[in-house]
Amino acid sequence: MGTVATVEMTITSNSPQETMELGRRIGAQLRGGEIFAICGPLGSGKTHLIKGIAAGAGAQDRESVTSPTFVLVNQYAGRFDLYHIDAYRLDSIAEFEMLGFDDFCYPESVVLIEWADKIEPALRGLDTIRVDLAHAGERARTIRLRNLPEYLHLP
Secondary structure, three states, X not given: OOOOOOEEEEEEEOOHHHHHHHHHHHHHHOOOOOEEEEEXXXXXXXXXXXXXXXXXXXOOOHHHOOOOXXXXXXXXXXXXXXXXXXXXXXXXXXXXXXXXXXXXXXXXXXXXXXXXXXXXXXXXXXXXXXXXXXXXXXXXXXXXXXXXXXXXXXX
């Protein structure tokens, strides 16, 4: 059996606009069925990246993409059904599973999970794309992408 090559890269973004542009490039190349585990401290650019992914995936209401901190899940229609989950306020894996996570994962959907590190045990065994954002200055961010599918071509 051959091994599937996965891509890992680290990108520096110097502004929220650059972070959104990276997300747009990612979103434009998605094929459906992807699950993103997006982690990073407050203010590191998670929502900006997701706004870009939604725009690149053709979300019709991309101007209204916001972190679903209080509703926990936002859905956007585009080339795919996009599910934006915010795990920040979840207290347990059971709460995450009660959101209906399994129902969001199908070939015509893309699932974007903010604060995925809070519910990591629920993601074990799934083929997730891991994105870690970190502060690298007042406006600069380091964005580490792991387990990227080979069809995603980024700088």
